[in-house]
Amino acid sequence: MNGEMDASTKDQVWTQDDLLNLLEAMKVNLPQKDLAKYKTSESHLDWEKVAFNSFTGEMCKQKWNEVSKVIRKFRTLTELIFDAQDFIKNPYKGKKLKKHPDFPKKPLTPYFRFFIEKRAKYAKLHPEMSNLDLTKILSMKYRGLPDKKKKKYLEDFQKDKETFGHSMSKFREDHPDLVESMAKKGSNVPEKPRTPQQLWYSHEKKAFLKTHADATTKDIKDSLGKQWTQLSDKKRLKWIAKSLEMHKAYEEVMKGFIETHPELNMSNEDIVKSTLTKAERHLKDKSDGRPDKPPPNGYSMFCAELMSSMKDVPSTERMVMCSQQWKLLKQNEKDGYQKRCEQRKKEYEVEMNRFLCSISEEEQQRVLGEQKMIGFKKGSGGSKKKSRAKPSPEKPKRPISAMFIFSEEKRPKLQQERPDLSDSELTRLLARMWNELSDKKKEKYKRLETVLKAESVKKGHEERSRLPDTPKTAQDIWQQSVIGDYLARFKNDRPKAQKAMEATWNTMEKKEKIMWIKKAAEDQKRYERELSEMRSPATIIASGKKMKFDGEPKKPPSNGYQKFSQEMLSNGELNHLPMKERMGEIGGRWQRQPQKEKDRYKKIAEEKQKLYKVELERWLASLSSQERNVYKEYNSQKRKTPVKPGGTAAKVKAKVTKKSDTEDEDDDDEEEEKEAASSDNDSSSAEDSEEEDDDDDDNEEDDDDDDDEAEDKENKSEGSSSSDSSSVETSDSDSD
The missing domain is CATH 1.10.30.10 (High mobility group box domain)
Structure with missing residues (x-):
């Protein structure tokens, strides 16, 4: 039965009208809101309802499968049917035009005629050769052929070319609708501008072929490709400038072409935006005097400087090493990097303003768009208004760089020699002069740059006691x-x-x-x-702000849950989870622990508390009377002030520095009270995890307030939710 049906389907002839009727019948049987995948809709389609005339449902289904093979299928079935209708009406649209049975065949080139004629002969003579080797040999043979023998192939090509022209004219007459799109997009569309590499390649290719006459296209591309990557910046800039000139001319011609050819439906979006790569654009901007963007913070500056000496270290290990080295720095060293970073940002604003003044308005918009600094305007001195603020002693009057020193030295003389040049043209000329300067001559200005920067840093150290920002109106x-x-x-x-x-x-x-x-x-x-x-520095201690005392023993976990939390956070098992989910998972695991395990963690915490008290007494005995008084005063003030005001942490002389986010200092009596109150508590904040970090100074006071509040609540109720939230805060700091 199936065999008979298949035979009848094959014998049945489908005309174009039949195919269109099939698609129309399918469309009618689709749901009104066809939003499912086409396969889903296709599987639910009732083909018996689709059947029409002498075509059964099975025949319609088989024909649809044939038609759908030539169509993209990552759309709804409704959309596919529209495309199928278009394909059936015009199967030779666009690039498929050459597949039309009446489309004339292009004539073979002289070389291909020679290749086809000789290939069989050489294949018999050299059966061991591959097709690629045969092609190379025949290519060399054709190049070495005398003009007299080449003439035969050229004449045959010219005859076939004329025939092709006549055939193409006839095809256009017979199928005007098919060639309409070809006529619209003629050869008069302006040629796209070439990239710097393409311009250089065209120039070098001629010279390369003179010395390597037998080189293939692949050999030329490989050889010149390597040369381009090794090209000096100075030579590369020459081709970048040529490419930009061509692009500017192309834009003007293209705008005129679009206006005079509205029938092509082209817009400014069809114009090639740029011929430069990101690296080439950066090189061009740098040669014009654009400053490099400074690092966002002190840590990034530290990493950038350290990585320059870590070229032999694998890239995956560099950031880990940078993080470890940063943690070893003292707080005053970290502050130094942060101040240098702020200084560099101020210099960058000045240099960027100078650069913006030296380029055209169009280029300014491009640069501002790239930097996402729409509020940053030339001559503004930055985006923040501080008209009444006292100028910072650290802010330089002019940027410190070797190129700027060179420019300031040469500018007066150049102004006298070239009075016709504007300031921006002078700046560009000076930038070009600097780039052309030899490394030996640049050394002089680089030494001056080092001296001036050292003086600037020295002044910054001398002016530590800066006034706060003036209040705004x-x-x-x-x-x-x-x-x-x-x-x-x-x-x-x-x-x-x-x-x-x-x-x-x-x-x-x-x-x-x-x-x-x-x-x-x-x-x-x-x-x-x-x-x-x-x-009044003394008021800092009285305010009850968090401090860290050098050499002070690290406070251990006050109960079993804190010890358990520390272990879970330090082993990295839950690092794939966000911090809140991580702490929730730790709390859940603690609840599932048998009582025996909880008692074990509680015992470990108690032993560490005893050891901590011994170490604390030993440390207090090692302090001078003045240092001991400062420590006691701080702890007494802390008891009096349950919630501390915000502000930056204080610095105290004689082994006293800022307190980190997760540390919490109480005297011995307070520790004993806390331990007693929370010894049976199953859930409390993991505020003192094993890896403490002093890096995050910005949110220091807020975290401390949360820690203290969590500890107070912990003493009041067992397993309180506020303790969990404190645990999240402090663990987040520790994981940094």
Whole structure:
């Protein structure tokens, strides 16, 4: 039965109308909202309902399978049917035009005629050779052929070419609808600009063929490809400049072409945006004087400097080593890196402003777009307004770099010699002169750069006692909150935006200003508080802020749960989980522990507490009377102040430094009370994990407040939820 059906299906002839009727019948039987995958809809389709005329449901299904093979299928069935209808009406659209049975065949080139004629003969003579080797030999033979013998192949090619032209004309007449798209996109579309590498390749290829006449295309590409990668920056810049010139001319021609050919439906998006790679663009900008972006923080600066001397270390190990080395630094050394980073950021703003002034408006928009600094405008000196703030003694009047020193030295003389040049043209000329300078001559300016930077660092150390930021007025705070909207409205024109903001503020009612006046009052209080702290260091201790005392024994876990948490966090088993989920998993595992295991952890914690007390007494005995008094005063103040105010941690002389996020200091009596209160507690904060880190100073006080609050709650109730939240906070700090 099946055999008969297959035979009848094959014998049945499907016309174009039949195929279109099939697709229409399928469309009618699809659900109104066809949002499923095409395979799902296809499997649910009732083919008996699709059947029409003499075609059964099975025949329709088989024919659909044949038609659907030539169509992309990662869409809904409704969309596929539309494409299938289009394909049946016009199967030779676009690149498939050459598959049309009437499309004339292109004539073979003279070389291919020679190749086809001789290939069989050489294959018999050299049966051991591969097709590739035969092609190479015949290619060399054809190149060495005298012009007289080549003439035969050339004449045959010309005859066939003329025939092809006539056949193509006839094809266009017979099928005008098929060649319509070909006529639209003619050869008059402007040629796309070439990349720097393509320009260099075309130039070098001619010279290469003179010395390597027998070289294949692959040999040329391989050889020249290696040469391009080894090309010096100076030579590479020459081809980058040529490519940019060609691209600029191409853009102008292309804009005119789009206007004069509206029938092509082309837009500015069809214009090639750039011919440069990211590395080539960076090289070009650097040669024009664009400064390198500074590291975002002190740690990144430390890593960058350290990695320059770790070229032999595998890349996977470098960051681990950097992190370990950073943890070994003292706090004052870390602060030094952070200050240097801030200094570099200020220099970068000055250098970037100078660079922006030296380039065109169009290039400025590109650079600002890349840097995502839409609020950053030339001459602004940065995005933050500090008109009334006292200038920082660390801020340099001019950037310190070898190139800048060279430019400042040569600029006056150059201005006299070339009075016709503008400032931006002078800057570009000086940048080119610097790039062309020999390394030996550059050494002089690099030495000056080192000396000036050393002086700058020295001045920074001498000016440690900086005043806090001057308090802002209500108008300043309001302007800071709306500056982005105004810059967007005035297309990044800062002076216009500033005038508009001042006008708006002056017309605002008092009710609208109240919120900003309150914020200004808070900022004034902040300024007075910081000023008083700077003038009176003793008040820092009295304020009860967290401190770290050098040599002080590390506080052990106060109960079994803390000890268990430390083990789970340090073994790395749960590192794949986010911190909150990690702490939740630890809490769940602790609850599932048998009582025997809980008692074991509790016993370990008690032993460590006893050992800690002995070490603490020994450490206190080693302190001088002054240091001991400072320590006792700090702990007494801490008991009096349950919630400590925010602010930066204090520095205390004689072995006293900032306290880390997870450390919590109480005197011996307080420790005994805590231990007694929490000895039977099954869940408490893991605030003192095994790997403590002093890096995160920014959130120091907030974390400390959470730790203390969690400890107080821990003493009140067994397994409280607040203890778990504290555990999350402190463990997060430890895992850093």
